[in-house]
Amino acid sequence: MSILTELRIAAVGDVHLGDDVQGKYRARLTGIEDRADVLLLAGDLTRHGTIAEGRLVGQEFRDLPVPVVAVLGNHDYHSDLQYEIMSELRDNGIIVLDDESAVITCRGARLGVVGGKGFGGGFAGKCASEFGEREIKNFVHHTRGIADSWQRALKELDTDYKVVLSHYSPVKETLEGEPLEIYPFLGSYLLAEAVDTVGADLILHGHAHKGAEKGMTPGGIRVRNVALPVLGRAYGIYCLSESDSC
Amino acid sequence: MEAPQYVAARVQRALAEDDRTHELGIRVDVRGDQLFLRGQVTGEEHRRQMERVAQEAAPELHVHNELQVVQVREPGEDEHLD
Ligand SMILES: [Fe+2]
Ligand SMILES: [Fe+2]
Numbered sequence: 001m002s003i004l005t006e007l008r009i010a011a012v013g014d015v016h017l018g019d020d021v022q023g024k025y026r027a028r029l030t031g032i033e034d035r036a037d038v039l040l041l042a043g044d045l046t047r048h049g050t051i052a053e054g055r056l057v058g059q060e061f062r063d064l065p066v067p068v069v070a071v072l073g074n075h076d077y078h079s080d081l082q083y084e085i086m087s088e089l090r091d092n093g094i095i096v097l098d099d100e101s102a103v104i105t106c107r108g109a110r111l112g113v114v115g116g117k118g119f120g121g122g123f124a125g126k127c128a129s130e131f132g133e134r135e136i137k138n139f140v141h142h143t144r145g146i147a148d149s150w151q152r153a154l155k156e157l158d159t160d161y162k163v164v165l166s167h168y169s170p171v172k173e174t175l176e177g178e179p180l181e182i183y184p185f186l187g188s189y190l191l192a193e194a195v196d197t198v199g200a201d202l203i204l205h206g207h208a209h210k211g212a213e214k215g216m217t218p219g220g221i222r223v224r225n226v227a228l229p230v231l232g233r234a235y236g237i238y239c240l241s242e243s244d245s246c
Numbered sequence: 247m248e249a250p251q252y253v254a255a256r257v258q259r260a261l262a263e264d265d266r267t268h269e270l271g272i273r274v275d276v277r278g279d280q281l282f283l284r285g286q287v288t289g290e291e292h293r294r295q296m297e298r299v300a301q302e303a304a305p306e307l308h309v310h311n312e313l314q315v316v317q318v319r320e321p322g323e324d325e326h327l328d
Contacts, residue, residue, distance in 0.1 A: 008324065020291035028318055035321060047292070048268050078268060178271075202327060209271050209286060222327050229286045229316050237324040 005242060007109055007161050010035065010066070012235040013042025013206020014227040016075065017056050026060045028234035033065035036237055037106040041094075042206035042226050043073025043117060043167030046085070054085035058092035067104050069095045071115045073167035073207060097165060099146055101153040109242070112159035114150050118168030118191050118205065119143040122184035147194035154198040161240050162200040166191060169205045173215030174225035178208050192217040201240050250276035253304055257281065260303035266295045272313070274300070281307040286316050 010032060015025055032039060041061065046053035054076070061068050076085055086096045095102045099116035121128050121143045130140045154162060169175055169187030178186060186208050195203055196219030203217065206227040213230055215223040226236050254274040261267050261274070269292075272285040281304055287293050297311040 006326075010321070016288040018289055018292060020289035025318065028320070032321075035324070047288075048265065075268060224325075228288070228318065232317060233319040234321045237321060239324050239326045241326070241328045 007038075007106060007111060007240045008036045009038055009040060009111075009163060009202070009204075009238045009240065010235040011040040011042060011165075011204045011224070011226040011238065012228055012231065013073065013167065013204075014044040014209060014229065015041070015057075015060075016044055016047045016228075017053060017060060018047050019056070022056055022060070025234070029061075029064060032235075036066055036235075038066050038104055038111060039064060039068045039235065040113065040163070040165050040204055040226075041068065041070035042165060042204050043071045044075045044206055044227075045070065045072065045089075046076050049076045049078035049081055049085065051081055051084055051088065054081070054088040057085075058088050058094065061089075061094055062092035067095065067106075068093070069097060069102060069104070069113050069165060071097050071165050071167055072117050074117070077117070099149040099153070101157055103157070103159055109161065110159040111161045111163065112154075112157035113163050113165055114153040114157065114200075115165030116146060116150070118166035118170070119146055119188060120168055120185045121188035121190060123172045123187070123189045126183070127189065128184060143188045143190050147188070147190040150191070151194040151198055154195065154200060160242060163240075164195050164200050164203040166203065166205040167207050169208055169211070169223070169225065170195065170203055171215045171217055171223050174205070174211050174213065174223055175208045176212040177210040186211075192219070192221075192223075195219075195221060202238060204238075253281075253307070257300050257303045260299050261296060264299045267292070267299050269296060272296070276304075276307065279307055280310060282310045282312055284312045286314050288316050290315055
């Protein structure tokens with residue numbers, strides 16, 4: 001078995017599949033095994049979060065020659081059928097992360113992926129806090145809970161590579177192009193802070209269709225917005241090289 | 247007469263909340279009796295639905311559908327992170 005010196009991660013989010021594009025995205029995945037070792041899906045896989053759309057996503061990404069790991073996005077939660085959609089995807093062999101981790105072995109290297117939908121709240125200095133009305137507290141509390149569980153999951157991982165997969169953004173930089181007024185609904189710095197505390201090789205997210213591809217956390221972890229309208233290509237490919245290879 | 251900002255906000259909300267569209271982040275501008283939709287959607291049928299929903303939310307306006315369908319090109323260059 002050949003030992004990996006580099007791990008190639010294909011990633012895309014916000015494919016927002018519906019009847020009218022069925023099979024079209026799948027066609028773009030031909031040959032993915034020559035380009036990447038794993039495919040990560042950064043949420044908003046459907047438009048309305050219906051079971052029918054969930055099934056469509058399952059069919060579009062099933063039986064690929066590389067493992068597929070997904071998180072859901074806010075659109076996939078819209079019909080309150082997120083758990084049904086998760087099982088639909090899992091029935092099609094897709095690993096779905098709901099604030100948890102998964103370990104995949106790619107040609108001898110172990111990749112740990114931690115993630116989930118994430119949530120909003122804004123960015124340091126310009127964000128909501130757990131104060132005042134119950135509704136505001138709930139909003140921030142939801143994000144904080146998610147950040148805590150990612151931090152815990154990352155800490156428990158003992159793999160060669162660690163990647164965080166989210167729908168919402170952990171940083172502002174990859175939102176550039178979006179109206180400033182909606183930043184608090186696009187992400188939260190709490191997600192970045194949690195990951196910076198433990199460390200990871202890369203953070204991938206979607207959600208900000210008008211944002212920018214490249215950014216970085218305050219701790220120096222690379223962030224990539226892989227929303228399909230941002231990439232304009234079937235998926236981005238990010239290669240991680242082993243820092244402590246001999 | 248209703249202020250154009252409120253009309254635009256109503257159309258934007260309809261696009262986000264209507265079961266046929268659920269599209270956020272679309273730019274809606276009203277100039278006189280003209281309404282402009284700008285942004286990106288993922289399919290041709292979806293693009294037409296957007297126009298339909300916008301027209302229903304503002305029946306008195308002439309809708310210009312300037313939405314684009316996201317083009318999915320071949321995956322490009324790898325990026326090496328080290
Ligand atoms: Fe999206
Ligand atoms: Fe989203």
